[in-house]
Amino acid sequence: MASPAETYSTEKVHESANFLKSKMGSVKPKIGVICGSGLSGLGELVENKIIIKYTDIPSFVESTVPGHKGQMLFGQINGKDVVCMQGRFHPYEGYPAWVVGFPLRVMKLLGVDTVLATNAAGGINPDFKVGDFMVIKDHISFPGLSGFNPLRGHNDESFGPRFPAMNDSYDKKLRTLFKQCASELGLDNIMREGVYCNVAGPSYETIAELRLLLKLGGDAVGMSTAQEVVTARHCGLKVVACSLITNECILEYDSNKTVCHEEVLETSKQRAQKMESLVSKFIGKL
């Protein structure tokens, strides 16, 4: 008989959390921040930093993608205790979905109640420009819909139910607050809201695939975040997420443009300061 898919081990999540508790000193983070590609600079906002490399944390894996530092930070942003993931895990790195979601369960055990996830994404909505921010109001996860769900396998009821609802994944009040912070910083002209399409990567999308995503109601496309959000919502964490539109999605066959990770990182670099101001203001108001 086939054995069930390997999945979260309660013991391992507790082991990681206990290890981090022994390192995080007096920091009591209620807020978890995840830095997207090229957005590790958000970690520079953390004051009185305690830095722990993923490779030193039990059951954590390596972050192998350029623009992802692979370390966890504890400290304060704008006066609030936070834990910050400077780099995330992606399914295309070869990790199972539950490994990608694993740090969210660890955050839950550390006392986190709100997660702010950021990512780099391609703009599908023709009204979006490179450099825009998009508060995520919902996602379509193609890996999730086709079985690559972090909750697949044995369900640990101590974290959440077998069949969790996902219709209210991106907290409405937090989205409003995030947009209000952008307004106060004079960023209304670059602030959008929309649907994030999660694809598996690592290849970027074909023109036909992007046209499909547009028809399905997608505004931006990226290779992360959904597995983290599903894991976070399952265990009752509130989520707010923001994409930085790092590149235009090419929807026309006669275009001579292309997309590459260097462009993604370059746009992130150009917008890093604005993203940092926005995140800092938002966290200050939580």
Ligand SMILES: O=P(O)(O)O[C@@H]1C[C@H](O)[C@@H](CO)O1
């Ligand atoms: O971790 P994020 O989602 O910010 O990174 C995006 C998706 C791929 O990892 C990479 C593609 O350029 O950037």
